[in-house]
Amino acid sequence: xxxxxxxxSLIIIFGATGDLAKRKLFPSLYKLYEKGRLTxxxxxxxxxxxxxxxxxFQESIQExxxxxAGKEEHVQEFASHxxxxxxxxxxxxSYSALKKLxxxxxxxxxxxxxxxxxxxxxxxxxxTIALHLKKDGLTEVDGFxxxxxxxxxxxxxxxxxxxxxxxxxxxxxxxxYRIDHYLGKAMVQNIEVIRFANAIFEPLWNNRYISNxxxxxxxxxxxxxxxxxxxxxxxxxDMVQNHMLQMVSLLAxxxxxxxxxxxxxxxxxxxxxALRPIEGEDVxxxxxxxxxxxxxxxxxxxxxxxxxxxxxxxxxxxxxxAGKLLIDNFRWAGVPIYIRTGKRMGTKSTKIVIQFKDIPxxxxxxxxxxxxxxxxxxxxxxxxxxxxxxxxxxxxxxxxATPVKLNFSNKESDGxxxxxxxEKLLYDxxxxxxxxxxxxxxxALSWSFTDKISAVWEKTKENFPxxxxxTTGPKKADELLEKDGFFWWPITDLEVTNC
Ligand code: NAD
Numbered sequence: 197x198x199x200x201x202x203x204x205s206l207i208i209i210f211g212a213t214g215d216l217a218k219r220k221l222f223p224s225l226y227k228l229y230e231k232g233r234l235t236x237x238x239x240x241x242x243x244x245x246x247x248x249x250x251x252x253f254q255e256s257i258q259e260x261x262x263x264x265a266g267k268e269e270h271v272q273e274f275a276s277h278x279x280x281x282x283x284x285x286x287x288x289x290s291y292s293a294l295k296k297l298x299x300x301x302x303x304x305x306x307x308x309x310x311x312x313x314x315x316x317x318x319x320x321x322x323x324t325i326a327l328h329l330k331k332d333g334l335t336e337v338d339g340f341x342x343x344x345x346x347x348x349x350x351x352x353x354x355x356x357x358x359x360x361x362x363x364x365x366x367x368x369x370x371x372x373y374r375i376d377h378y379l380g381k382a383m384v385q386n387i388e389v390i391r392f393a394n395a396i397f398e399p400l401w402n403n404r405y406i407s408n409x410x411x412x413x414x415x416x417x418x419x420x421x422x423x424x425x426x427x428x429x430x431x432x433x434d435m436v437q438n439h440m441l442q443m444v445s446l447l448a449x450x451x452x453x454x455x456x457x458x459x460x461x462x463x464x465x466x467x468x469x470a471l472r473p474i475e476g477e478d479v480x481x482x483x484x485x486x487x488x489x490x491x492x493x494x495x496x497x498x499x500x501x502x503x504x505x506x507x508x509x510x511x512x513x514x515x516x517x518a519g520k521l522l523i524d525n526f527r528w529a530g531v532p533i534y535i536r537t538g539k540r541m542g543t544k545s546t547k548i549v550i551q552f553k554d555i556p557x558x559x560x561x562x563x564x565x566x567x568x569x570x571x572x573x574x575x576x577x578x579x580x581x582x583x584x585x586x587x588x589x590x591x592x593x594x595x596x597a598t599p600v601k602l603n604f605s606n607k608e609s610d611g612x613x614x615x616x617x618x619e620k621l622l623y624d625x626x627x628x629x630x631x632x633x634x635x636x637x638x639x640a641l642s643w644s645f646t647d648k649i650s651a652v653w654e655k656t657k658e659n660f661p662x663x664x665x666x667t668t669g670p671k672k673a674d675e676l677l678e679k680d681g682f683f684w685w686p687i688t689d690l691e692v693t694n695c
Pocket of ligand 1: 211213215246284286317347348
């Protein structure tokens with residue numbers, strides 16, 4: 197299991213008994229270990245409040261790895277690198293004991309003073325932890341120190357700034373790895389390659405040839421047990437501020453002069469800077485919010501959002517957002533980018549549809565229909581792949597055209613939040629590659645965009661619930677496109693099928 201290319205490191209996971217650690221982080225570390233991407237010179241300290249022994253912790257590691265990764269080889273050996281430290285992060289006294297354990301492991305495994313601090317905990321603790329890490333000397337190391345931080349990064353621009361200031365007291369911007377797990381998805385990473393490695397797309401990737409872009413991320417799941425968190429968040433903060441705007445910036449960015457972190461991020465930032473702010477009355481014309489009511493999915497009757505645990509009976513929280521974005525630059529002027537995301541929709545899917553403009557003169561007709569526009573569909577999840585929708589001659593003697601699809605299907609993978617994404621991101625962090633993490637400038641620009649929408653929505657109550665569970669969202673989301681002469685491409689018709 198040796199690979200000298202991955203630096204040695206001590207990974208300190210705060211929140212090590214939590215859901216994220218068990219379902220994503222431990223299995224991802226194990227996969228890296230199994231693939232030889234983690235050298236034998238690594239150690240993990242799990243920090244959480246519960247009082248458990250090292251042995252119990254290592255057993256729980258083995259359990260989570262077996263149930264998630266489904267393999268048993270080397271599991272015990274892998275788990276032996278894990279140590280547990282019971283510690284309330286708000287208690288100043290126990291950081292010195294953590295420091296001592298970290299130094300001992302550093303010596304024992306020969307970790308060269310490299311440390312990764314992974315905050316898999318509620319964001320309210322991030323600032324406190326960062327301040328203590330500095331004050332109690334855990335960040336005084338000979339090697340690298342990196343902070344990995346989960347979403348949500350603040351609640352709005354002001355709280356994000358406050359949090360950023362706190363963590364910046366202990367870490368430089370280039371030491372902070374803000375996770376957006378969408379950026380770890382294979383097909384999200386593929387957006388750049390599809391665009392910049394193919395001569396046939398880039399010349400068409402502008403307002404002369406593209407009529408509109410549609411980005412959909414729909415979930416079948418409701419809010420589940422996360423009502424308390426979700427009531428304060430809603431779909432705009434939970435999905436649009438981060439994942440949706442990240443996908444838009446990758447789709448719209450200019451080719452970077454080099455494929456390195458600095459250049460790619462700076463092109464993404466330029467997209468966010470060119471994003472037209474939607475504020476005041478315009479919010480009602482450019483954005484639609486929704487909340488699911490009761491309904492049926494796969495024969496199961498489901499309750500509405502307001503009936504979910506820890507949700508107010510008259511909640512004004514949106515579980516669905518659709519919006520029209522405009523990027524005011526030379527390439528994109530006039531091309532609407534429609535986004536929509538929601539819970540309890542009929543299908544689980546994340547897809548990007550690039551709709552090309554109609555050809556100047558249509559010589560061919562499909563029976564009773566006009567010619568279909570060309571579409572490039574990027575399937576992010578659950579299927580991964582790309583489909584190009586073209587028109588070709590229909591079999592038979594006449595010259596009618598019929599739609600055909602060219603498919604590339606990557607692989608079947610289950611779930612948006614799959615360990616695969618975390619595996620890639622953890623590996624990137626260990627190697628010091630921050631490209632697929634969000635820079636502070638991106639976070640700040642995204643909050644400043646969504647804050648203007650929240651400001652209007654917080655002042656007015658919507659007539660919720662306004663879409664039944666199992667549907668595609670409120671009717672107004674369809675009208676948003678109809679006003680412009682477009683419609684949402686039905687997600688199910690765009691599935692990867694072999695033709
Ligand atoms: P969780 O509630 O399951 O786990 C929280 C962990 O923090 C537990 O280990 C708990 O013991 C520990 N903890 C709480 N208070 C503590 C204290 N005062 N001192 C020490 N430890 C304390 O939460 P989770 O689902 O694992 O999520 C963690 C973070 O990751 C959150 O910010 C969440 O928004 C984010 N996140 C989670 C997921 C996921 O799939 N679970 C996905 C994306 C982002």
